[in-house]
Each structure stands twice: as C-alpha cells, then as structure tokens.
Amino acid sequence: MALRLVTIFGGSGFIGRQIVQDLASMGVRVRVAVRDPQKAAFLKPLGDLGQIAPMKVNVADEQAVARAVEGADAVVNLIGILYESGRRTFQALHVDAPERIARLSKAAGVQRFVHMSALGADPQADAAYARAKAEGEAAVRRHIPEASILRPSVVFGSHDSFFNMFGAMTRLVPALPYYVKDAFRLVRDETTGRPAIDLGGSGGPRFQPVYVGDVSEATIKCLTSDAFAGQTFELGGPRAYTMREIMELVVEQTERRTWVVPVPFWVARIQAKVMGLLPKPLITPDQVKLLERDNVVTGTLPGFEALGIEPTAAEAILPTYMNRFRPHHRNVILRAPQ
Structure with a gap:
C-alpha cells in the first residue's frame, strides 16, 4: 500500500x-x-x-x-x-x-x-x-x-529512558540494584557439600531489549503490507538478559566502577511505596509487580522473523550513546606540544 x-x-x-x-x-x-x-x-x-x-x-x-x-x-x-x-x-x-x-x-x-x-x-x-x-x-x-498490534519488550536507542536512566545513575550512586526473589538463601555448595549462602540468586527477571529502529521498521511493514493485517506480534531482541546482566552491561558500557548488587523484592516493594509518591517516580508498586514476571517473548505469537526483520543486538548500539556517561567524556583537553 x-x-x-x-x-x-x-x-x-x-x-x-x-x-x-x-x-x-x-x-x-x-x-x-x-x-x-x-x-x-x-x-x-x-x-x-x-x-x-x-x-x-x-x-x-x-x-x-x-x-x-x-x-x-x-x-x-x-x-x-x-x-x-x-x-x-x-x-x-x-x-x-x-x-x-x-x-x-x-x-x-x-x-x-x-x-x-x-x-x-x-x-x-x-x-x-x-x-x-x-x-x-x-x-x-x-x-x-x-489492525496490527505490536508488543515490544523494553525498547532501547539513543533517546531511551531505560539504559540512559541506569547510565545516569552510575554517575550518582556507587551501586546499581537488581531485584531478585531467590537470593540470600541457604544452599549446599556443589563442590564441598557444605552449607553456603547464595547472595546473588538467579539474576532477577529477564528482559529482551529491542532496538527502536527495528520497532519502527516493524511498524512500517505493518502499514504497507496486507500480509500482517489482523496479527499480533511479540517483538524481542536477539538475546534475553537477566536484570543483573542488564546492570553489568550498563557498567561495562559506562566504564565505571559501579557495583551491581541484589535487592530482595520485599525491599523493592517498600522503595516503590515511597518513590511512588514522587511526581516522577523511579519505580511504583505496579512496576514492581511487572518486574516479578519475565519480559521476554513467549514464542506463541509471531515476531521479527515473521516480519522479515533480523533484530539488532544491544551490544551493537549501546556504544553509540552510552559513552556519554563515561568518566571525563568530552572533557579531555588536547594541547599541542610546546
């Protein structure tokens, strides 16, 4: 069309x-x-x-x-x-x-x-x-x-409010949190057989970040082709990450010495009740409920493959804009030798 x-x-x-x-x-x-x-x-x-x-x-x-x-x-x-x-x-x-x-x-x-x-x-x-x-x-x-309905996972790109938010946090706080249900529990060490405390858990909820350019391409394909009418598409990137892996990726891209620490969901609920009162809350009780479920494609609905689109990896795009959060970015003064 x-x-x-x-x-x-x-x-x-x-x-x-x-x-x-x-x-x-x-x-x-x-x-x-x-x-x-x-x-x-x-x-x-x-x-x-x-x-x-x-x-x-x-x-x-x-x-x-x-x-x-x-x-x-x-x-x-x-x-x-x-x-x-x-x-x-x-x-x-x-x-x-x-x-x-x-x-x-x-x-x-x-x-x-x-x-x-x-x-x-x-x-x-x-x-x-x-x-x-x-x-x-x-x-x-x-x-x-x-109508064509698109269901993207977390969308990233140079103007996103996801990776940019966590990148900005690395400038202000010593640690980035990831929310987890199964950390801080007593387990048995597989090597020694002795009791041990699992501090990190499984890494928290999973996300499948999707590039904004791919979401735009999917939208335009649905606008211009009869083949996609009446369908619902799940849009996820080529890789699923745990919340811990997302934070580790942010630290890697910003080249900062920020810790990545587990936070139990019960703590997240308390934080959300307090922050939810702010005009622009970082997290709300409803968002905590969202985080308790993985945000990845189910495989029961068509996705990028059905649209003929190869999704872009986050690692290919993040360096193009996350460098703004690196130490001394654009503040290095080069002087000609005297």
Whole structure:
C-alpha cells in the first residue's frame, strides 16, 4: 500500500520520533497528534518543509480525534504511560484512548491501523499496566479486527529512558540494584557439600531489549503490507538478559566502577511505596509487580522473523550513546606540544 498521509498519536515520544523520521524519509506526510505542538516542533526538521505537522489533540475529545484521523491513509497509536498521575490513568490512556482512536479511524475510512501495546499484556496480570494494555488491544480489535498490534519488550536507542536512566545513575550512586526473589538463601555448595549462602540468586527477571529502529521498521511493514493485517506480534531482541546482566552491561558500557548488587523484592516493594509518591517516580508498586514476571517473548505469537526483520543486538548500539556517561567524556583537553 502506498502511504500518503499517516497520523501518529503520541508521535513526539521516543518510539514516535523514530517512526516519524523513517516515514518522512519515504516521502510520507506525517500528522503528529500531541498534547503540545510546540514541544513537538523538534520533529519538523526530520522531514521537508511542511511534511511533518504537529497537531494539538486531546485524545479524550471526540471531535479533536476525528479531525486528527480525517483524510489519513493510516493511523499509528503510540500513546502510553508507565505510571498514573491525576487524569492520566491507565484506563484513560491505555483503554479509552485506543478505543476512541480506533472507532473514529474506522468511521473515517482509515485503511491501516497499528497499535503499540507491550510485551506481557495480559487481562489476568497482577499489574494494572499489563491488564490495561490487554484491554486496549481488545478495544482496538472490536472496531478494527484487521489492525496490527505490536508488543515490544523494553525498547532501547539513543533517546531511551531505560539504559540512559541506569547510565545516569552510575554517575550518582556507587551501586546499581537488581531485584531478585531467590537470593540470600541457604544452599549446599556443589563442590564441598557444605552449607553456603547464595547472595546473588538467579539474576532477577529477564528482559529482551529491542532496538527502536527495528520497532519502527516493524511498524512500517505493518502499514504497507496486507500480509500482517489482523496479527499480533511479540517483538524481542536477539538475546534475553537477566536484570543483573542488564546492570553489568550498563557498567561495562559506562566504564565505571559501579557495583551491581541484589535487592530482595520485599525491599523493592517498600522503595516503590515511597518513590511512588514522587511526581516522577523511579519505580511504583505496579512496576514492581511487572518486574516479578519475565519480559521476554513467549514464542506463541509471531515476531521479527515473521516480519522479515533480523533484530539488532544491544551490544551493537549501546556504544553509540552510552559513552556519554563515561568518566571525563568530552572533557579531555588536547594541547599541542610546546
């Protein structure tokens, strides 16, 4: 399918800017539906003059959403939050907004619809985030059965809020934590047969980080091909890491002497209750529930292979931006010999 105009909800975010840039490079006009068009103005230079147009849209406003999808060949919904704040609830943004966008897109005759969900979306999950993501998928399917749904694991890239957050922490704290259920327990040493204390456990929950460029490519393939209509894809990188391995990778990339230490989940729950009260919490009780389940592909749904995409390894991309957290980065002054 030849794309002329694509509307992207939430297009000023981390994943959105990549998709906007990739669509613009194809000559597609992009309408970016956002709360604040001024803050999305940085997207305009990614395309030709007038090619990328930020548009003020309140996703709770039926008329505003209808205007945003009017005349579009395709719609991409990227709206999502990691924690609730005021009116920005999981119900409002992960369930009601997708339902409204899908319903009005269908009424407007939109031919392609891609909905960005999350790996672990499950109506029976303990975490409200995962339950709401599953409800949002179902809401989209009710109105547009032929929609493509993408469920990525943790997405990384130069503007991510995952590796960048932990990289910044290495500048401020002496240790990076990983949450674990099976550490600090009495075990029997396999060599001596004597009792010993297992301090590290199995390394905590597993993640399958996926490169933002691969997620964008998957989105565009779903927008341009009939072959992927009506399918749900699990998107994970080529390797699964434990949380301990993620932290060790951060330390390696930042070249700092930061320790990586195990923290029991009961401590994480206490931390989350306190930090959850902050305006921008580092972790919330609901996120702790998410961490208690692995964030890796199940293998029961198609993934990158079905899309004809070879996922990019984190080790190939992290050096391109994690070097900003290394000691003395860009602070070395070179003087010509006297």
